[in-house]
Structures are given as C-alpha cells and as structure tokens.
Amino acid sequence: MRQTILDLEESRIREVANAGMGRSDVLAFWFGExxxxxxxxxRQAAMESIARGETFYAHNLGLPELREAVAQYMTQLHGPVAADRIAITSGGVNALMLAVQALVDAGDEVVAITPVWPNLTAQPLIMGAHLRCVALAPQADGQWALDMEALLAAITPATRLLVLNAPNNPTGWTLTRAEQQRILAHCRSTGTWILADEVYERLYYEPSAQGCAPSFLDVAEPQDRLVVVHSFSKSFLMTGWRLGWMVLPPGMAPQVGKLIEFNTSCISVFTQRAGLAALQHADAITAQVVGHLRRCRDTLVPLLQAVPGVQVAPARGGMYAFFRLAGQDDSLEAAKRLVLQAGLGLAPGNAFGPQGQGWLRWCFASRDPQRLQEGVRRLQGWLASASQL
Structure with a gap:
C-alpha cells in the first residue's frame, strides 16, 4: 500500500455519522444532501430505460444526446458551450478526480482555497502533489471572505493547478465576477490550470439575472486552462444516482475519455436517461428546489442567530449553515457529543480544514422545516446542560 494512501485522513463527517447511524432518535443534518x-x-425516465433493456455499456464520454443537452443547458446559463467540450461522469467527485488525474503529476504544486469539502484537498495528495492552502477568513458577521492578494501571491509559475469551490461547501462563500476575472487573468499569466467546482451554482440566493452564481465560464475563453465540474446531485435531488459532468477546453474530451475508460468505463444508460429528463425539466425542478432551500435557510439561520454564543450568517449559496459555537473549540468532539447527548447530527468544521476548527456545518436541506426547529431546540438544550457541568 502506498504511504500516501495510508496517510490520508478518514472523513471526520463519516466518523460523526457512524456514531449515530441506526439511531432513530437522531436528527441527521451531517451529509450534504x-x-x-x-x-x-x-425516476420514471430511468425505469422506462430499464424496461427497454438499456442495460449495456455506453460511450465513455456519455450518451451523445445527454452531452448535447448539457451543452445547451450550460449555453443558456453562460453563453456558447459546445457538446464536444462535455464529458459525462460518475458524479461530481469522479469528475474532480478525473481532472486531477489528467492535470497533476507527482511533485506538482497545487493551491486550494479552504475551508472546503475534504475530497478537493485529498485528490491532489493522492496524486503525489504538494498542496498549499489559502484560507478564507471569517468576518464579524459570520460571512467568509477571500484575501485576494494572498491568493494571487500563492499562485506562481510553479503552480500547476488552482482548486476552488464556489459557492463553497461549507461556508457559503461565493466569488464575485470581478474576483473571477482577477483570478483568471493571474492564472493566464502564470500558466496555471483552474479546477472550478461549481456544483452549487444553481443553489444561489443573491439577485442574479441568470438564476445562478457567477461562473468562470462567464469570463473565460474556450481555450483557457479551465475545467468546470458540475453534478446532478444537488440541484436535481439526485445524490445517489452518481451523475455529473465536466466542461473542458476544446480537444481535451477524448483524453478524458481514456481516463474514464480506465476508471469506471462508462455511466449506466438508464442513469443518463434520468439525467436527460432532469435537464428537460430543469427550470421547474431547480426553481422548486431553490425556493424550498431558501425557506429552509431563512428558517434555520434566524433561530441559530438567537442562540447565545452562536456566530452565523445566511449562506449566499449552497445548502449549509456554517456556524461557530462559543466555547466549543474542538469541532469533532462537539459534534460527537451532540450526537450522543442531544440526538443532533452535524458535521464538524475541522473536517473541511484547520480553518474550520471551532465551527459546525448544518445541512438545512430538509423537507420539513419543523425538523430544523427541533434541531435548534436540541442544540439549546444541550448548551444549557453543558453550562451546568
């Protein structure tokens, strides 16, 4: 076994979840779904595909009709994107790993903006890269902000790849168009590739003519060293389907197709038929999802803000409330005790990097907002009990 793999940290989110799985009394908000x-x-599209017997191998890069539909979807949001720049993948995480496999050699330097979903920092390490992290900083109101000068100083001609996720999991931080333009111009000058995880772009709560967060596709040229990753998981309520896509520079897709062959071969046809149906009904599905998530956010955040010792701000994008809990400096320990003592399942902030220590992530994507209210009641009760010890 490679030492690099032995040295990988296990998911702290899973560590907390494992402590509470199987308990019917736990309100679980730990996973991002x-x-x-x-x-x-x-679901009906997938079942009809199976009924037709579409259970055989597909093209490495995905069904032509799905690649075309994704290209049209991206074009409506961000301007012209050709179908030959699209690769269909086994979820967003597979797309991210494929991009890192395609771009990073052992010893290469990779810069990542943190806190961030841990897969994004683990993947370069798996490839033997040297990872440098540039941290977002929490503001007094609970929002997070990027030190642009620190980021640009970290990206040099020796930097092979910049990895970023915006809207960000877990903080809800989102890049502005001006920030994207500065980052893109700087990476052009250094020859650095950008890997942009934009899977939460439709889960965006700020005013937007496009109905999504700013994307690097809005400011980039097709030939730029840019790979943008998307997923059906969040905006279409399809986490378990494992279906995503990549937007690539022209000419790169056949090379990624080779990598897909040696990783997963292809995505099942019936899963792709489900994705095609999702895109055909994208406006209705995403409008309903985003509207509901906004109501969930606006239910949870004011309740948390009313709890003494909690620092939190409404997320600009994504599906999480990321909050600091005064006096709870060990996020993992606090999350485990919340499960065991209060029946409340949250993700520890330090699962997303050391900058998240002392913070907790609460996924507010709940069908029933009363679950969120009950969760806050349990948090308050736990805090009151802890204060008596």
Whole structure:
C-alpha cells in the first residue's frame, strides 16, 4: 500500500455519522444532501430505460444526446458551450478526480482555497502533489471572505493547478465576477490550470439575472486552462444516482475519455436517461428546489442567530449553515457529543480544514422545516446542560 494512501485522513463527517447511524432518535443534518427524493419524472425516465433493456455499456464520454443537452443547458446559463467540450461522469467527485488525474503529476504544486469539502484537498495528495492552502477568513458577521492578494501571491509559475469551490461547501462563500476575472487573468499569466467546482451554482440566493452564481465560464475563453465540474446531485435531488459532468477546453474530451475508460468505463444508460429528463425539466425542478432551500435557510439561520454564543450568517449559496459555537473549540468532539447527548447530527468544521476548527456545518436541506426547529431546540438544550457541568 502506498504511504500516501495510508496517510490520508478518514472523513471526520463519516466518523460523526457512524456514531449515530441506526439511531432513530437522531436528527441527521451531517451529509450534504436533501432528505427529499428524486422527482418522479426523473425516476420514471430511468425505469422506462430499464424496461427497454438499456442495460449495456455506453460511450465513455456519455450518451451523445445527454452531452448535447448539457451543452445547451450550460449555453443558456453562460453563453456558447459546445457538446464536444462535455464529458459525462460518475458524479461530481469522479469528475474532480478525473481532472486531477489528467492535470497533476507527482511533485506538482497545487493551491486550494479552504475551508472546503475534504475530497478537493485529498485528490491532489493522492496524486503525489504538494498542496498549499489559502484560507478564507471569517468576518464579524459570520460571512467568509477571500484575501485576494494572498491568493494571487500563492499562485506562481510553479503552480500547476488552482482548486476552488464556489459557492463553497461549507461556508457559503461565493466569488464575485470581478474576483473571477482577477483570478483568471493571474492564472493566464502564470500558466496555471483552474479546477472550478461549481456544483452549487444553481443553489444561489443573491439577485442574479441568470438564476445562478457567477461562473468562470462567464469570463473565460474556450481555450483557457479551465475545467468546470458540475453534478446532478444537488440541484436535481439526485445524490445517489452518481451523475455529473465536466466542461473542458476544446480537444481535451477524448483524453478524458481514456481516463474514464480506465476508471469506471462508462455511466449506466438508464442513469443518463434520468439525467436527460432532469435537464428537460430543469427550470421547474431547480426553481422548486431553490425556493424550498431558501425557506429552509431563512428558517434555520434566524433561530441559530438567537442562540447565545452562536456566530452565523445566511449562506449566499449552497445548502449549509456554517456556524461557530462559543466555547466549543474542538469541532469533532462537539459534534460527537451532540450526537450522543442531544440526538443532533452535524458535521464538524475541522473536517473541511484547520480553518474550520471551532465551527459546525448544518445541512438545512430538509423537507420539513419543523425538523430544523427541533434541531435548534436540541442544540439549546444541550448548551444549557453543558453550562451546568
């Protein structure tokens, strides 16, 4: 076994979840998914595909009709994107890993913006890269901000790849168009590739003519060293389907197709038929999902803000409330005790990097907002009990 693999940290989110799985009394908000099922029209498309016997291998890069539909979807949001720049993948995480495999050699320097979903920092390490992290900073109101000068100083001609996720999991931080333009111009000058995880772009709560967060695709040229990763998981309530896509520079897709062959071969046809149905009903599905998530956010955050010792701000994007809990400096320990003592399942902030220590992540994607209210009641009760010890 490679020492690099032995040295990888296990998921601290899973560590907390394992402590509470199987307990019917636990309110679980630890994973990044809604507790609402996939829309019927999407499930029906998959079932009809199976009934037709579409259970054979598919093209490495995905069904041509799905690649075309994704290209049209991206074009509506961000301007012209050709179908030959699209690769269909086994979820967003597979797309991210494929991009890192395609771009990073052992010994290469990779810069990542943190706190961030731990897969994004683990993947370069798996490839033997040297990882440098540039930290977002929490502001007094609970929002997080990027020190642009620190980021640009960290990206040099020796930097092979910049990895970023915006809207960000876990903080809800989102890049502005001006920030994207500065980052892109700087990476052009250094020859650095950008890997942009934009899977939460439709889960965006600020005013937007496009109905999504700012994307690097809005400011980049097709030939830029840019790979943008998306997923059906969040916006279409399809986490378990494992279906995503990549937007690549022209000419790169056939090379990624080779990597897909040696990783997963292809995505099942019936899963791709489900994705095609999701895109055909994208406006209705995403409008419903985003509207509901906004109501969930606006239910949870004011309740948390009313709890003494809690520092939190409404997320600009994503599906999480990331909050600091005064006096709870060990996030992992606090999350475990919340499960065991209060029946409340949250993700520890230090699962997303050392900058998240002392913070907790609460996924507010819940069908029933009363679950959120009950969760805050349990948090308050736990804090009151802890203060008596």
């Amino acid at each position: 809604s507790d609402e099922g996939t829309p019927e029209v999407v």
